[in-house]
Amino acid sequence: MFKSFEPNKIFATTSKAPKYVLFLFIVVLSIGLMEALVLSPEDYKQSDAVRIMYVHVPAAWISLGIFSSLALLSVGSFVFKNKNFALIAKSLAPSGFVFNIIALVTGSIWGKPTWGTWWAWDARITSMLILALFYGMYLLAWRIYENKEQVIKVTSLIAILGVINVPIIKFSVDWWNTLHQEASINILSTSTAIHTSMLIPLGIMTAAFALFSLLIFLMKYNTELIKVKNKGLNRL
Amino acid sequence: MINEIISMNGYGTYVWSAFSFTLISFTALYFVIKLQLSKEQKRFISKFGSLNKEKARAARLQNINREILSNTSNI
Numbered sequence: 493m494f495k496s497f498e499p500n501k502i503f504a505t506t507s508k509a510p511k512y513v514l515f516l517f518i519v520v521l522s523i524g525l526m527e528a529l530v531l532s533p534e535d536y537k538q539s540d541a542v543r544i545m546y547v548h549v550p551a552a553w554i555s556l557g558i559f560s561s562l563a564l565l566s567v568g569s570f571v572f573k574n575k576n577f578a579l580i581a582k583s584l585a586p587s588g589f590v591f592n593i594i595a596l597v598t599g600s601i602w603g604k605p606t607w608g609t610w611w612a613w614d615a616r617i618t619s620m621l622i623l624a625l626f627y628g629m630y631l632l633a634w635r636i637y638e639n640k641e642q643v644i645k646v647t648s649l650i651a652i653l654g655v656i657n658v659p660i661i662k663f664s665v666d667w668w669n670t671l672h673q674e675a676s677i678n679i680l681s682t683s684t685a686i687h688t689s690m691l692i693p694l695g696i697m698t699a700a701f702a703l704f705s706l707l708i709f710l711m712k713y714n715t716e717l718i719k720v721k722n723k724g725l726n727r728l
Numbered sequence: 729m730i731n732e733i734i735s736m737n738g739y740g741t742y743v744w745s746a747f748s749f750t751l752i753s754f755t756a757l758y759f760v761i762k763l764q765l766s767k768e769q770k771r772f773i774s775k776f777g778s779l780n781k782e783k784a785r786a787a788r789l790q791n792i793n794r795e796i797l798s799n800t801s802n803i
Contacts, residue, residue, distance in 0.1 A: 503791075504791070529733065534737065540736035540738075543743045594753055601742050604742060711761045715761070718771075722775060
């Protein structure tokens with residue numbers, strides 16, 4: 493079923509793609525930064541502090557998206573007994589973790605001028621911190637365990653358990669009284685609380701961040717494939 | 729104009745530090761992953777070089793090995 497996704501078949505593409513993705517990322521990021529820092533208007537309440545949204549929100553979205561993908565790939569590796577799923581998940585995790593850290597740090601920086609504090613044990617922030625811990629455990633497990641079967645089981649378990657936290661993060665602002673504002677954008681609805689002049693830079697920055705995670709994924713995936721092939725040379 | 733962009737109505741420190749942190753994280757992650765990739769490629773090439781003729785021929789039969797050898801610097 494997944495034969496067309498076998499490493500031997502896709503390496504030709506994944507090894508050549510990073511340079512094109514890097515070029516596209518630099519172009520989209522440059523446009524996004526220009527929009528976010530210069531062209532987009534200031535907020536009537538938050539003034540220019542609102543510009544932090546253009547790095548904070550895409551980072552949070554992508555870290556959540558990547559963790560959900562880790563869980564999905566982990567289920568896939570259990571169900572279809574396909575080790576390539578685990579390899580893809582392992583290659584996605586570093587960028588997801590970095591995006592999670594960026595969301596936490598930029599959120600903290602944004603919190604100071606808007607809430608008057610760098611940190612609050614608020615439901616949204618705490619659940620994002622828990623996600624970072626799950627990412628940390630996931631990455632650490634790949635370093636600690638040497639047995640391949642065992643590491644796939646442990647990392648899959650971490651990803652599946654951790655994904656329970658994803659809907660908690662999403663709905664934390666609705667379920668509890670939090671300092672964090674409610675969602676301004678709903679992908680299931682056409683209405684949004686954000687004006688187009690701010691939505692456009694947000695979209696461009698999200699695209700740039702997605703391209704960056706694709707770039708890191710491709711480079712990491714190629715590294716993992718070469719690692720596998722190195723082991724193969726030892727067996728010759 | 730430049731001063732306005734730098735000061736950001738008094739929020740410059742917050743805005744610029746958030747953007748700087750993001751871009752520094754991107755750069756650091758990119759170079760760490762690139763270093764890992766080139767290390768693994770070098771290891772592959774040195775292992776491949778140490779194979780005898782027969783084993784090297786067998787290894788070359790795999791497309792992926794040929795691709796790795798032809799892509800010594802990916803980016």
